[in-house]
C-alpha cells in the first residue's frame with residue numbers, strides 16, 4: 001500500500017487537522033499531481049499575482065457539523081488557487097450565498113483562505129482532492145482518494161445529512177457506504193436533483209445538481225432550487241430523517257434527464 005494512504009489511515013481515528021495535513025501532502029495520483037502543479041505555474045491571466053495553492057485541497061468547515069456537502073473536485077483556478085473548497089470560483093460564488101441564506105455560512109462571499117468565512121453545522125469535502133483536467137477525474141483517481149473521504153466521514157461524528165453535489169459526489173458517498181458495509185449495492189439509489197434517501201445507518205442522502213457554471217449559467221440549477229435542498233437539510237437536521245420521503249420534488253421544473 002502506498003505511503004500516503006497509510007498515513008491517512010493512521011489519522012482516521014485522530015483529528016481533522018491531522019487528516020488534512022495528510023491530504024495536503026498526498027502525491028498518490030501522478031496525473032493529478034502534474035496537472036495541479038502545472039496550473040499553479042502557468043496560472044490564468046487574471047490571477048498572475050497569486051501564488052497558487054497547487055496542492056490537494058483539504059476539507060473545510062465545522063468539525064461538529066451535522067451536514068456534509070460532498071463535491072466533485074477542486075476547480076483548477078478556484079480552490080486549486082486558493083486552497084479552500086469552492087473558494088474563488090463561479091461554483092463557490094453560487095453556493096456560499098445559499099449557505100449564508102440558509103444559516104450554514106457566516107458570509108456570502110468566499111474569496112481566499114483569510115476572508116473570515118466560517119461554517120456552522122456544515123462541512124465541505126470532495127470525492128477527489130486534486131484538480132483534474134477537464135473537471136473529470138479518472139475512476140482510479142476517485143478510488144485512490146476514497147480513503148480520505150472515509151476518514152473525513154469517520155471524524156465527523158455528528159453527521160446526519162449528506163448533500164451530494166452531482167452524480168460523482170453521490171456515487172462517492174454510496175461507494176463509501178458499500179466500503180463500510182452499510183449497503184451492498186448502489187442500484188436502489190438513483191441520482192437526481194432532489195433525490196432523498198434514508199440510509200440504513202440513520203443518515204439521509206440528498207442529491208442535487210452540481211453548482212458548476214455549466215449548470216447554473218444554463219438555468220439547470222437555480223438559486224431557488226439549490227436553496228430548497230439546504231432548507232430540507234436543515235429540516236432533517238432538526239427533525240430527523242425517519243420520516244424522510246424517498247424522493248423530494250424540487251424546483252419548478254425538474255429535469256431528470258440530464259445530470
Ligand code: SF4
Pocket residue numbers: 023026027028029032033056128129130141144145
Ligand atoms: S486526488 Fe486524492 S489520492 Fe490523488 S493525489 Fe490528490 S489527494 Fe492524493
